[in-house]
Amino acid sequence: MQAGLTSSAWVPAVVGIACVIVGIVWLRLSALFSLAAGALAVALLTPAAAIRGAHLQTVSAPTPLQVAQADQMKWPASRPGKG
Amino acid sequence: MAGKPPGERVSLAFGAAAGKVGLLILFACVVGECLRATGGARAIATAVLQLFGPRQAAVGLATASFVLAVPVFFDTLFLLMLPIARALRLQSGRDYLLYILAIVAGGTMAHALVPPTPGPLFVIEALGVDLVTMMIGGSVTGIVAAAAGLLYAHRLNSHMVIPLRDEDAAAPVLAAPSVGAAWACVPIALPLLLISGATFGARGAIPWPATRGFFAMMGEKNMAIAVAAAVALGIAAWKMEGRGTIAAVLSRALQTAAPIVLIISAGGAFGEMLRQTNIAALFVGHTQTSFWLIPLTALVAAAVRTAQGSVTVAMITTVGMVAGLATSATLPFHPVYLALAIGCGAKNFAWMNDSGFWVMARTSGMTERETLRTISVMNLYMAAAGLVVVMLGAWLLPMR
Numbered sequence: 001m002q003a004g005l006t007s008s009a010w011v012p013a014v015v016g017i018a019c020v021i022v023g024i025v026w027l028r029l030s031a032l033f034s035l036a037a038g039a040l041a042v043a044l045l046t047p048a049a050a051i052r053g054a055h056l057q058t059v060s061a062p063t064p065l066q067v068a069q070a071d072q073m074k075w076p077a078s079r080p081g082k083g
Numbered sequence: 084m085a086g087k088p089p090g091e092r093v094s095l096a097f098g099a100a101a102g103k104v105g106l107l108i109l110f111a112c113v114v115g116e117c118l119r120a121t122g123g124a125r126a127i128a129t130a131v132l133q134l135f136g137p138r139q140a141a142v143g144l145a146t147a148s149f150v151l152a153v154p155v156f157f158d159t160l161f162l163l164m165l166p167i168a169r170a171l172r173l174q175s176g177r178d179y180l181l182y183i184l185a186i187v188a189g190g191t192m193a194h195a196l197v198p199p200t201p202g203p204l205f206v207i208e209a210l211g212v213d214l215v216t217m218m219i220g221g222s223v224t225g226i227v228a229a230a231a232g233l234l235y236a237h238r239l240n241s242h243m244v245i246p247l248r249d250e251d252a253a254a255p256v257l258a259a260p261s262v263g264a265a266w267a268c269v270p271i272a273l274p275l276l277l278i279s280g281a282t283f284g285a286r287g288a289i290p291w292p293a294t295r296g297f298f299a300m301m302g303e304k305n306m307a308i309a310v311a312a313a314v315a316l317g318i319a320a321w322k323m324e325g326r327g328t329i330a331a332v333l334s335r336a337l338q339t340a341a342p343i344v345l346i347i348s349a350g351g352a353f354g355e356m357l358r359q360t361n362i363a364a365l366f367v368g369h370t371q372t373s374f375w376l377i378p379l380t381a382l383v384a385a386a387v388r389t390a391q392g393s394v395t396v397a398m399i400t401t402v403g404m405v406a407g408l409a410t411s412a413t414l415p416f417h418p419v420y421l422a423l424a425i426g427c428g429a430k431n432f433a434w435m436n437d438s439g440f441w442v443m444a445r446t447s448g449m450t451e452r453e454t455l456r457t458i459s460v461m462n463l464y465m466a467a468a469g470l471v472v473v474m475l476g477a478w479l480l481p482m483r
Contacts, residue, residue, distance in 0.1 A: 030342075040090070043092050
């Protein structure tokens with residue numbers, strides 16, 4: 001697990017958001033530093049497997065059109081002009 | 084990105100966010116600063132007020148604030164419009180609260196819903212929504228929400244009086260603007276025209292290839308806003324005296340834009356890291372295929388905004404959590420509705436941890452209690468009205 005301390009999505013997200021809120025409200029830091037600290041905290045706590053999962057989820061979901069096209073590819077004879 | 088160390092992932096995401104919105108924000112700041120320095124913003128406001136007449140001055144103030152909040156940031160807009168509200172109050176002898184609330188009603192919703200203000204700009208980049216769609220959706224939602232806010236302002240004004248406390252000091256000195264309203268509108272309308280031309284051209288609505296090619300090149304959003312900034316600078320150089328003035332305008336625009344670009348880029352890195360946690364998957368199942376995703380998204384934005392005060396940070400954080408859903412095939416409506424829900428949620432309640440709250444309270448002469456009872460509650464009404472519009476839009480016109 002690369003740089004991953006936990007496998008849950010909740011923990012890094014909650015810690016990151018807490019970093020931002022504590023930085024801005026309690027430490028009175030600029031939003032810039034609070035957001036940067038939050039980003040680093042989330043990155044450190046996120047396991048590599050989760051990153052791959054998030055990537056796959058955003059790129060692999062087929063649209064209805066893709067599904068229809070895939071169905072057509074399975075049955076080339078039914079396409080116009082193919083007899 | 085999975086194989087890269089955490090620091091590099093943050094750095095790459097920071098650069099990607101800067102690349103997406105950096106130039107847009109810089110050039111938008113140049114346009115806004117030119118409008119402020121030449122008095123063009125005030126000329127537009129005065130023209131709109133003349134159009135509506137003294138009886139509908141509040142509607143005129145809200146309209147002018149809505150239009151000007153797109154190129155000018157809200158704090159600057161409020162300071163620009165406040166002397167006009169004071170002048171109207173001195174003329175009429177009443178309705179000071181109504182005028183202040185009208186400025187807030189017009190300005191705040193445009194700030195959270197209509198790009199190229201930084202928050203909406205970042206959100207549409209993350210969700211893959213095109214600029215024109217968000218501008219139209221944001222304008223419709225913002226106008227309805229601002230109208231709801233104005234209704235509330237009228238009701239509040241009928242039984243609550245806020246005096247002009249520093250009346251002697253408040254006698255406004257409204258210097259004559261260097262440019263007229265028509266010239267001042269050119270750098271606002273030009274990018275809209277170019278971007279719309281590119282959109283129509285891409286959809287085959289322009290039959291002439293040369294014109295289509297022109298709009299394809301000049302209507303790309305970075306190019307369109309760069310042209311607007313160049314035109315705004317040209318008008319400023321023509322109407323204002325001295326080369327040093329233009330240098331000062333550019334310097335001030337850069338000073339405004341630089342921290343915003345850095346914050347948005349850091350927010351971009353934060354949002355991307357949140358997306359990589361796969362937290363969007365937590366929204367899947369119960370809500371992804373239903374309209375409840377819209378109020379849920381708004382609720383998350385509202386919670387983050389209330390907790391830390393900044394609208395832009397709230398929008399960035401929320402979009403980081405839901406960005407993964409925008410590309411999903413099972414989302415039953417266009418992702419622009421998610422962007423609008425984030426904008427409405429992030430505008431829910433301004434209180435003491437928001438810098439804008441203090442700008443409005445201190446400069447208008449209201450106490451903290453009065454500001455909470457008036458502006459903060461009106462924001463809540465407007466956010467709710469905007470959310471209703473977004474849900475109705477997603478239901479009646481899902482665009483899927």
